[in-house]
Amino acid sequence: MIEVAGLTKSFGRRVAVQDLHFRADPGQVTGFLGPNGAGKSTTLRMVTGLIRPDAGFSTVNGVRYQELAEPLREVGSLLDLGAAHPGRKARDHLLLLAATNGIPARRVDEVLGLTGLESVARKRCGTFSLGMKQRLGLASALLGDPPVLILDEPLNGLDTAGIRWTRDLLRGFANEGRTILVSSHMMGELQHTADKVVVIGKGSLIADTDTATFIANTIGHHVRVETASPEQLAGVLRDAGGVVEAVGASETLDVKGLPRREIGELAAAHGITLYGLADRETSLEQAFLESTDHAIEYHPASR
Amino acid sequence: MSENLEISESDEVAGRAVTGKPLWSELGNLVRAEWIRLRTQRAVWWSFFGFMAPTTVLIAVVAMQQGPAATDGVALITLSLLLLQLGFAVVGAVFVGTEFGHGTMHGTLLAAPRRHRVVAAKCVTMAIFGFGLGVFSAVFIVLVDAAARGQAPAVDLKVMRTILGMGAYLSVLGAFTVSVAILLRNTIGAVLTMIAVVYVIPVAAAPLLGIPNLTDLWPTIAGLAFVVPEVNATLSPVLSFSVFLFETLIIAMAASAYFNRRDV
Numbered sequence: 226m227i228e229v230a231g232l233t234k235s236f237g238r239r240v241a242v243q244d245l246h247f248r249a250d251p252g253q254v255t256g257f258l259g260p261n262g263a264g265k266s267t268t269l270r271m272v273t274g275l276i277r278p279d280a281g282f283s284t285v286n287g288v289r290y291q292e293l294a295e296p297l298r299e300v301g302s303l304l305d306l307g308a309a310h311p312g313r314k315a316r317d318h319l320l321l322l323a324a325t326n327g328i329p330a331r332r333v334d335e336v337l338g339l340t341g342l343e344s345v346a347r348k349r350c351g352t353f354s355l356g357m358k359q360r361l362g363l364a365s366a367l368l369g370d371p372p373v374l375i376l377d378e379p380l381n382g383l384d385t386a387g388i389r390w391t392r393d394l395l396r397g398f399a400n401e402g403r404t405i406l407v408s409s410h411m412m413g414e415l416q417h418t419a420d421k422v423v424v425i426g427k428g429s430l431i432a433d434t435d436t437a438t439f440i441a442n443t444i445g446h447h448v449r450v451e452t453a454s455p456e457q458l459a460g461v462l463r464d465a466g467g468v469v470e471a472v473g474a475s476e477t478l479d480v481k482g483l484p485r486r487e488i489g490e491l492a493a494a495h496g497i498t499l500y501g502l503a504d505r506e507t508s509l510e511q512a513f514l515e516s517t518d519h520a521i522e523y524h525p526a527s528r
Numbered sequence: 529m530s531e532n533l534e535i536s537e538s539d540e541v542a543g544r545a546v547t548g549k550p551l552w553s554e555l556g557n558l559v560r561a562e563w564i565r566l567r568t569q570r571a572v573w574w575s576f577f578g579f580m581a582p583t584t585v586l587i588a589v590v591a592m593q594q595g596p597a598a599t600d601g602v603a604l605i606t607l608s609l610l611l612l613q614l615g616f617a618v619v620g621a622v623f624v625g626t627e628f629g630h631g632t633m634h635g636t637l638l639a640a641p642r643r644h645r646v647v648a649a650k651c652v653t654m655a656i657f658g659f660g661l662g663v664f665s666a667v668f669i670v671l672v673d674a675a676a677r678g679q680a681p682a683v684d685l686k687v688m689r690t691i692l693g694m695g696a697y698l699s700v701l702g703a704f705t706v707s708v709a710i711l712l713r714n715t716i717g718a719v720l721t722m723i724a725v726v727y728v729i730p731v732a733a734a735p736l737l738g739i740p741n742l743t744d745l746w747p748t749i750a751g752l753a754f755v756v757p758e759v760n761a762t763l764s765p766v767l768s769f770s771v772f773l774f775e776t777l778i779i780a781m782a783a784s785a786y787f788n789r790r791d792v
Contacts, residue, residue: 274641275634276791291641302638308631310569317568324561325639327553365635 226250227373227406231281232271234264234428241267242428244281249406249423251372254399256419256436256509257408260517264428265408266304269377272406273302285373286404297326301366303376308362311351315342315361318350323368336364341390355382363391373404380411392418412510416440424513426520436509443512448480448488451501458497465491479505551645558640558649559656566657571622579615580665583608587669591676601670601687606756608669609662609694613748616661616698617722620654620705625715633792647710647784654702662695693755696769700751704776707783744768747775 227249234242242264249255259265270276272283274290282289285300293299309318319333337346340360345353350361359382366374374395380388388411395405395418409415415422415436422439424432432439452458455476459469467483480488485504492499566572587604594600627633640646670691674681708725709718730746743749744762751772757765 270791273638275637277789293641296641297639300638304638305631305634308635310626310630310632312570313568317564321561321564321568322635322639324564325557325636327557 226287226404227255227272227283227285227375228287229268229272229281229283232268232278232283233280234267234271234276234278240428242271242278242425245425245428245430247423247430247433249404250421251404252399252402253420254395254405254407254418256415256422257406257425258412258415258422258513258517259408259425259431260520262427263425263517263520265425266377267428268425269302269304269375269406269408273300273304273375275304295326295369297322297328297369297371299369299371300373300375301369301371302374303359303362303366303379305362305377309350309358312349314347314349315353315364316346318361319364319368322365326369328368332368332370336367339367340364356384356387359383360387363394372402374398374406376405376407378409379407380409380414388414412508412513416509419509422509424516426517429520431516431520439516440507440509440512443516444507445481446484447505447507448483448485449501449503449505450478450480450488450492450499451476452478452492453498453500457495458492461491461495461497462488476500554640554642554645555649555652558645559653561639562649562653563657565627566623566653569623569626571626572619575618575622576615576661579612579618583611583615584668584672586611587672588676591673595677601673601682602690604673605666605669605687605690605694608665609697609752609755612665613698613701614723614726616658616701617705617726618719620702621709621718621722622715623654624650624706624709625712625718628713629715637792643788644784647707647780647787650706650710651703651780654706655699658698658700658702659695662698663691666691666694690755697751697755697772700769700772700776701748703780704747707776707779710783710787711779745771747772750775 229245229247232242232245233240245264245268257265257269267276271278272285272290284290285293288299290296290300309315316333316337319336320330322328323330323333334343334346337343340363342357342360342364345357350358353361359379363376363379366376376395379391383391392414395407399405399420407415407419419436421435422432423430424439432443434442449472450458453476455471455478459471459478462469462478462480462483465483465487467488468481470479470481471477472479483491485502489499489502492502587608590607591604627636636646637643640649670681670683670687704725705718705722708721709715712718712721726748730743730749735743744753749759750763750768752759753763753768754765754772762768763771
């Protein structure tokens, strides 16, 4: 279990993380989400002792990271993509990390095989592609076969097979009862992988709940209706308490606040022809964008 | 049975120590890891051999010019040490500086979060490496000297002392350089600083400023007195080397304290 209690950190006058509380439980994949600059990496670095918090504390299985006897056997971390010396061979990179925690060399060969890097084990890290560096980072995280994994953007640079492998790995680990805390901007992947999400914006907590509840609470239930008489139907649905929006200039309406069945019955009662009626599929991405809209630090210029 | 006790038992079964790790056991693991880091870093070896090759050629040329009659192993070892010490300082600066430059210090601290022990392990590793390298280089120079003269190596007590002295000097210089690199967190800065420490300040700046006695206490001058007593007019070789040790210890403690407080 990872517990974060009141973590606060400022860099100069800029508050990066403010009074952050959350928990990642065993047996679950916890998605850690936030826009760029929200304080995700700073938080993960505080949890792993790389950055000292101004206030608050964090523990891994009840122990502060700095007090873990053999950290690699307790926590596997992937915080820095490609943080390997470019002139060092992949196997040597893992060997030296393994040596710090007394992990035998055979485990190095195991994780090289597990991450599909066996054939490049004796190649220098500087020659690796983004995806291979990511796999090497994952291999480092898995060295001690730890019960807790902390991964910052583990899917970046991976090919489709790599993404699927990572997804299965995380789910498999969670099913074994391990604790997984993973930050990612790939919402589509997280939606199907994360049991719960912790969302932060501008350093503060926005949501800490299970993934389905987060989506439902943020976006609500929407129904898409395609009709020959959009204006007439919109009036009927508004009178019934629905929130109706036209989707572009088409004959489609987006209705919130009324169930699909009631919309159908209202249309039939008023003799309005429907071409289509379906619950709108909601996504973690939509929920994330809506919940963090006010907390986006770096807005792209509009064109 | 209490809940706490159950947790402890489960941890023991899983072979996971939750807190605490004996200092010597952890330090042993860290030194082993640092040695792997050192021996698998190409820049370290390029830097060293870049200094070693011209030094060897120079020693051979000097020995051949002096001829068979003028054997002075101590002088040649000293000459090689004066040249090689900079190469070794560059090696130490590159060894630690690149860890900051390439961001691999994060990985190091994730694996070993007790930073004082990390600093100690790096210093110990470079000290052991420095001693081995110093002794090896000195013996190598004696052999080159003998080969260039076409004679058997002349090894007496004075030469033996110089050989071991070169090892001891590079050993402490290694820890000194590691400490400087940790303080500066930058390869170029550490290399330039060590050039200043080894050559510029004691050889050029201090005499120009008219403070010759002060240079006797300068770390590298104090350390060299153990190998070449003539370089230090004020202190005995042992006392002089103790000054070097003490100054290195102060720098190492300052580096460790600073590193322990910094965000990485």
